[in-house]
Amino acid sequence: MSSIAIARGRGFEAKVKADGCAELLRLLREHIRLPVAEVHYHDLNPTDTDDRITSRLRRSQRALQAAVESDEPTGTLFDHPILQLTVNGVQVRIEPDLIAFKLGNQFFVVEIKSFAILDGAADSGKVAAAAQQSAVYVLAMREMLQTAGLDPDMVSDHVVLVCPKDFSNQPVAELLDVRKQLATLKRQLNRMESVESILRLLPPDLTFDLRLDDAGQPTRDPQELATAIFQVTARYSPECLGACELGGVCRSEARGTVAVLGRVVREDLGGVDSIKEAVELATGLREPDAGQRQAAELLRRAYDMREAALGAAR
Amino acid sequence: MSALTSLAKALAVYSMAPQRLTVFRHLYISSTPIVIVPLTLAGETNAPLAAMVGSDRARPNLIVTRQPRERAERLNFAGRLASELLFPIETAAQRTQATSSGPNARVRVVDAPQIWVPNPAGVEFVRTLGRMTRLRQTEGPWAVPKKVRELGIWLTWFAEQAEFADTGALIAATRAVAAVWATGQSDLEDGNLAAQIAWLDPPEGMDVASAVSRAEDPQLCPPAGPATDPTFDRLFLEPALRDLATARTPAAHRAVHQRLTAMLEEQMRPTWELVWTAIGLLADVPEAPRVPKRWEQQRDRFTSFHRYVADGGRPQAKRDNAGRSAHRLAELEQRKAAFEAQRAYDDPLVIADHRLTGEAFSGQVVKVDATRRVPGLRRSVLRPLVLVATGDHIHFDVGQHVYDPARNGQQAVIESVAETEDGWRVALELQNRMGSGQTAKPGSVPALGEDVTYTSVTETFVRRRPWPAREETPWTHGGPAPDSAPAVEDAAEDWS
Ligand code: SF4
Numbered sequence: 001m002s003s004i005a006i007a008r009g010r011g012f013e014a015k016v017k018a019d020g021c022a023e024l025l026r027l028l029r030e031h032i033r034l035p036v037a038e039v040h041y042h043d044l045n046p047t048d049t050d051d052r053i054t055s056r057l058r059r060s061q062r063a064l065q066a067a068v069e070s071d072e073p074t075g076t077l078f079d080h081p082i083l084q085l086t087v088n089g090v091q092v093r094i095e096p097d098l099i100a101f102k103l104g105n106q107f108f109v110v111e112i113k114s115f116a117i118l119d120g121a122a123d124s125g126k127v128a129a130a131a132q133q134s135a136v137y138v139l140a141m142r143e144m145l146q147t148a149g150l151d152p153d154m155v156s157d158h159v160v161l162v163c164p165k166d167f168s169n170q171p172v173a174e175l176l177d178v179r180k181q182l183a184t185l186k187r188q189l190n191r192m193e194s195v196e197s198i199l200r201l202l203p204p205d206l207t208f209d210l211r212l213d214d215a216g217q218p219t220r221d222p223q224e225l226a227t228a229i230f231q232v233t234a235r236y237s238p239e240c241l242g243a244c245e246l247g248g249v250c251r252s253e254a255r256g257t258v259a260v261l262g263r264v265v266r267e268d269l270g271g272v273d274s275i276k277e278a279v280e281l282a283t284g285l286r287e288p289d290a291g292q293r294q295a296a297e298l299l300r301r302a303y304d305m306r307e308a309a310l311g312a313a314r
Numbered sequence: 315m316s317a318l319t320s321l322a323k324a325l326a327v328y329s330m331a332p333q334r335l336t337v338f339r340h341l342y343i344s345s346t347p348i349v350i351v352p353l354t355l356a357g358e359t360n361a362p363l364a365a366m367v368g369s370d371r372a373r374p375n376l377i378v379t380r381q382p383r384e385r386a387e388r389l390n391f392a393g394r395l396a397s398e399l400l401f402p403i404e405t406a407a408q409r410t411q412a413t414s415s416g417p418n419a420r421v422r423v424v425d426a427p428q429i430w431v432p433n434p435a436g437v438e439f440v441r442t443l444g445r446m447t448r449l450r451q452t453e454g455p456w457a458v459p460k461k462v463r464e465l466g467i468w469l470t471w472f473a474e475q476a477e478f479a480d481t482g483a484l485i486a487a488t489r490a491v492a493a494v495w496a497t498g499q500s501d502l503e504d505g506n507l508a509a510q511i512a513w514l515d516p517p518e519g520m521d522v523a524s525a526v527s528r529a530e531d532p533q534l535c536p537p538a539g540p541a542t543d544p545t546f547d548r549l550f551l552e553p554a555l556r557d558l559a560t561a562r563t564p565a566a567h568r569a570v571h572q573r574l575t576a577m578l579e580e581q582m583r584p585t586w587e588l589v590w591t592a593i594g595l596l597a598d599v600p601e602a603p604r605v606p607k608r609w610e611q612q613r614d615r616f617t618s619f620h621r622y623v624a625d626g627g628r629p630q631a632k633r634d635n636a637g638r639s640a641h642r643l644a645e646l647e648q649r650k651a652a653f654e655a656q657r658a659y660d661d662p663l664v665i666a667d668h669r670l671t672g673e674a675f676s677g678q679v680v681k682v683d684a685t686r687r688v689p690g691l692r693r694s695v696l697r698p699l700v701l702v703a704t705g706d707h708i709h710f711d712v713g714q715h716v717y718d719p720a721r722n723g724q725q726a727v728i729e730s731v732a733e734t735e736d737g738w739r740v741a742l743e744l745q746n747r748m749g750s751g752q753t754a755k756p757g758s759v760p761a762l763g764e765d766v767t768y769t770s771v772t773e774t775f776v777r778r779r780p781w782p783a784r785e786e787t788p789w790t791h792g793g794p795a796p797d798s799a800p801a802v803e804d805a806a807e808d809w810s
Contacts, residue, residue, distance in 0.1 A: 004555075269321065298670075309337060
């Protein structure tokens with residue numbers, strides 16, 4: 001991401017959070033129409049560089065739970081809490097860049113994003129990503145309440161999205177319904193294979209440890225690390241390129257497979273894995289095996305039609 | 315996508331060479347295209363940094379903002395872009411001809427302007443810049459020069475045109491290229507103009523694979539914008555902008571600005587060349603027969619919109635009202651269907667695609683009754699019967715209408731479908747395009763042994779009930795929409 005964009009995003013966030021989130025409160029009142037009179041502001045940011053994530057997590061949990069138990073009518077803002085989500089029995093800590101807001105007996109997740117809402121509409125891809133991300137936070141907060149024996153449904157399934165308006169850096173707030181994303185997320189978490197069963201398929205001594213030294217510099221031999229990475233087969237798809245830093249590595253590992261061309265192409269080619277094989281089935285250089293008959297017939301027909309059409313034009 | 319396209323991609327990887335997806339080019343290409351390569355400042359909503367624009371590949375005009383974070387400078391940028399774009403628009407509008415020699419002749423421009431940007435994000439840039447400038451007032455507080463507002467109205471029009479499948483007004487180069495060639499990479503990677511062109515036109519003496527990896531290095535091939543390369547931002551742009559903000563004297567400011575201009579030019583120039591290469595490659599592909607007719611319609615649209623603007627037409631609203639949305643949606647669908655059909659009728663590869671999906675079949679005429687007549691309302695009518703033998707799978711039902719691309723969409727009704735040992739036999743009754751005589755016009759009925767193709771894809775569409783006029787928009791749809799006059803509120807719109 002561009003340093004210029006990051007700086008601008010930070011500036012925007014600072015603006016929204018300035019003076020104990022004064023601007024944010026105005027938005028909650030005026031745009032979301034929440035009856036907020038006064039609020040407590042609870043800063044859960046690290047106190048210093050030594051502030052460990054586990055102690056921050058405990059602090060966050062205590063603060064959020066205390067807020068539930070006291071039923072003060074004033075609102076409370078929690079800036080930068082640490083949350084935890086159970087993924088396959090493993091507790092994963094998340095450090096979301098968010099504000100949790102409690103009013104009455106409801107919690108709202110507030111997400112500050114730096115993409116603009118122009119004439120009431122924003123880039124649908126970015127909104128979708130924000131919704132997906134917020135759903136994780138909603139779920140994590142619910143889990144925390146549940147673990148503490150409190151009502152998880154106190155966390156609203158509508159999150160507050162704060163973005164710059166039009167061409168300005170004036171914020172606007174919109175409510176975003178994340179029920180669909182929550183349902184998908186829960187389904188994915190349920191279906192996930194347990195990490196142990198996946199680990200059993202891998203060599204026991206496999207590790208991606210960078211062997212950081214005291215100064216935090218990696219000391220592992222890059223070549224050796226690469227060898228380790230190649231022991232796990234890539235599940236590459238072109239979307240990886242924008243989402244994962246290993247995109248280029250996995251793409252070259254997947255070279256020659258239909259996967260590099262994308263999911264749709266894969267389906268169109270009848271699920272044949274190798275490009276060479278697909279082409280040879282299409283041109284008739286290769287006899288299809290039993291499972292490939294149907295795919296091969298389609299490929300042959302497509303190839304013949306293609307040749308005929310191109311031939312007629314030549 | 316389709317099986318044929320996917321196969322072409324696989325063939326491209328296999329042979330490490332691009333593969334044709336269509337036999338013809340279905341896009342009109344202007345002899346004087348206007349190319350815009352825009353760059354914006356990261357993290358902002360459309361803060362223009364620079365643009366390279368013009369119709370002469372050898373002499374691009376360079377516009378560089380003096381300070382991308384200042385509102386006045388953004389409008390200044392728009393003003394300079396207006397000077398570049400409104401001139402060719404006006405020139406095109408002045409050269410007109412009559413549509414026919416009859417009494418009902420209208421006036422139509424001889425040629426309409428055609429704008430090229432590198433990619434779909436470039437189209438978005440045009441749309442957003444249009445939105446930013448069209449609602450400004452030309453008098454009172456925050457007034458802008460008239461040309462800035464006019465630029466906004468035009469950019470908005472071009473961006474709206476770009477949504478139509480058959481458009482020739484504003485073109486994203488990557489999309490135009492991808493319509494004709496399959497490369498051996500995914501659509502996502504084809505979105506990088508440099509990587510796409512690396513397949514079609516690798517540098518002298520370089521093979522495709524090395525050309526592609528070179529194209530993916532932002533240091534060697536800067537991104538086609540409008541977003542700049544993050545590394546470039548960090549190493550060059552950010553320091554230059556800082557210096558620009560802190561320059562104390564006009565001379566210091568000028569020096570920094572020169573540096574900024576030089577580095578931005580370096581970022582845009584390769585993309586500028588690539589867009590022209592793309593235009594050149596596409597121009598070399600033979601044009602499909604129905605392209606001129608479609609371009610004529612585009613010239614009509616341009617002519618009438620120019621008249622609207624010249625008559626002091628109001629800028630487009632921020633958001634379409636119910637009536638206009640419905641109109642637009644209907645037009646989008648209709649033009650898409652017509653374009654799809656025209657492509658299929660013109661192009662053997664496109665029709666092959668429809669054959670694979672069961673929307674068309676090709677075969678040989680094995681029997682004809684060219685003089686067959688059936689009783690009509692008042693007298694008997696000519697309804698020849700044609701029997702076609704085909705190896706294609708037939709998914710058509712008896713009674714369904716199909717059309718013959720070779721006979722300008724002659725309609726036929728499927729009379730019967732029978733499966734045989736070596737394929738299918740389809741009997742068709744021809745319905746029209748045979749002239750008004752007792753017997754069919756020569757050539758209007760397929761001959762015995764002729765290779766024929768029929769498809770259910772058709773250009774003719776069912777016109778819906780006319781939409782209510784704007785004044786009659788029902789209250790359920792928000793009632794009549796107010797005019798979208800530029801408001802002071804818009805002129806004072808907050809910019810950072
Ligand atoms: S690029 Fe990343 S996400 Fe994609 S297969 Fe490789 S490791 Fe997995």
